[in-house]
Amino acid sequence: MNATTASVGIVSPQRFGCNEPLTLQNGSVLESYELVYETYGTLNADKSNALLICHALSGHHHAAGVHDESDPKPGWWDACIGPGKAIDTDRFFVVSLNNLGGCHGSTGPRSTDPSNGRTYGPHFPNVVVKDWVKTQATLADFLGIKIFAAVVGGSLGGMQALQWAIDYPDRLRACVAIASAAKLSAQNIAFNEIARQAISSDKDFLDGHYFDANKNPDRGLGLARMIGHVTYLSDDGMGSKFGRDVKSGDFDANEAVEFQVESYLNYQGRAFTHYFDANTYLLMTKALDHFDPARESQGDLVAAFAPAQCKFLVLSFSSDWRFSAERSQEIVDALVQARKNVASAVIESEHGHDSFLLPIERYTSALQTFLNQTLSAQTGPSP
């Protein structure tokens, strides 16, 4: 099977319902919750080949394969997950979930609050990265996975992978943080705040109660997505893709001109509103802003990583200015100082932050080599 076209094929989401009360970091309690997840590949007999995928801001459980034969679009990380691919489903049993607070099937703002029978909406409690990791560990318990061969994520997903290494040091053998950061910079927080303001300013947001009112803050959510989209690409990458090409209108005829890049962004913004929930967007950006594992050790990231026992792979991309190579270097420096086993690389790419989703040769090779070695070291030669 060709690695570039290989697919896990048709996959079906599964559900895990947890009836144990969950106390979140902010003290709120969820009496029960559900997580939707998918798995790709086969769990081996000693359950040593499980790999957890943690998703980013706008991600979900559907990371690879298709939902049926007519499904036009594979999962969001299909470029990297499949037979023979970087995350090789011939070797790994891959678990991919929709995080708590998400809008793709797991309990979140669109779910019904059992205490009053109403949609949670804006009353869904704030969830932070530590909470996600905790619920992911509970899902692992349910699946009978004591130790993950690796926990892997890009961007906000990388933050979860790092938190795993700190909170459950004996439950993962490798942590892969791609295009991530140990904490957001002021600029990143600023972009998130602007996205939140765009959503909350929309007249149809209704203080978060839009769902029950059968409205949706389409324009605000679309704007938030447009802001994200521009900042996830690089100036050069956008230049290569769009330049100053004109979509409609004519300068010479003194007509109003719409550039291709404007048309593209408006399309992306509109499309996003069909599959994403505004309250979830607010929740996810807040989780991003608040992530800072060094906070508990007075800003000392080296101390924060002290409990970790796994191997680390830290990858970043040359043109990613939202989660720059310097931010990844801070992680690497702290891990080295904490005497952890860490490999890292800065991958040349003009695709900005979105590079982590793309099948860039040097990136996928680095990822595949690291993951396969980790597996072989623990379980002997792979089949």
Added chain:
Amino acid sequence: MNATTASVGIVSPQRFGCNEPLTLQNGSVLESYELVYETYGTLNADKSNALLICHALSGHHHAAGVHDESDPKPGWWDACIGPGKAIDTDRFFVVSLNNLGGCHGSTGPRSTDPSNGRTYGPHFPNVVVKDWVKTQATLADFLGIKIFAAVVGGSLGGMQALQWAIDYPDRLRACVAIASAAKLSAQNIAFNEIARQAISSDKDFLDGHYFDANKNPDRGLGLARMIGHVTYLSDDGMGSKFGRDVKSGDFDANEAVEFQVESYLNYQGRAFTHYFDANTYLLMTKALDHFDPARESQGDLVAAFAPAQCKFLVLSFSSDWRFSAERSQEIVDALVQARKNVASAVIESEHGHDSFLLPIERYTSALQTFLNQTLSAQTGPSP
């Protein structure tokens, strides 16, 4: 007088009313228009020391000094204009106007359309950089200035200075383009489009007719400003200024946390709505997007600069990612290839695009030296 504290003192805006019909680039005709302007310093006998300031997106005529003794805030470029400063009012007669289509006194969307007695609002015609330069030349005629010693501008103002060199080659001796570009990149157009969408999405925008309805699209205009503000600063600069400092709330007490950078941006957004007009913002960003003097010569910037006769100074700032040093280098390269007299420098600064407004020593020295030499070369030793 100390160069850092020297001020032009109290200044008063003046008005120039033009009753000659103006045909704009898009074919629209304004039967008459007014420009508001200020002057600093004294025009010498042979009128050879006049210097024109062209303003940027959110600028206006009030570039230096104060309007009365209790005025808490000097003009927007007071750091660079004044006795002994980079733009030395002991030597130059400085002319600073509010561009046509502006919202600080010149004819624009808030003015009354004489043809129907109503506020122009969204019906104010699109104005482009060439139009501004044309009206600035008309203002110069009115002031009796045949030749400017220099035309100076930052950002969108730099574009006007470049257009001057092309359209009126015999009417300026020097052109200074600071933190500017020969055309916007796709990323820049994208940020402008997001700002426009933020404004037009506001429920109080009313398709541009907010003024007559006694409304204002405060949230959309505020958002547009926030987007601009973040992109005019650098990641490092924001890091130095705000870091992850918390304005209110407490992580440890599980309270909602507002970061300083969020509070600052929200304040800036709100403040902007008190002094800027949304229709003008749309008009100015469109003028930015459309600027591309090479368009008339099939993309050949060298050919576009062929008519120019003046000296050029092209300055940029190391941390400016919105109008990067590479964009300035494109201008310099084209000027060199066109065999023009050009000096240039990239100034180290962590303040991003906003650097051009700040009294950065190497920047102000470079500007002052260039301008003073230009003047001495033409008019003999200055007094």
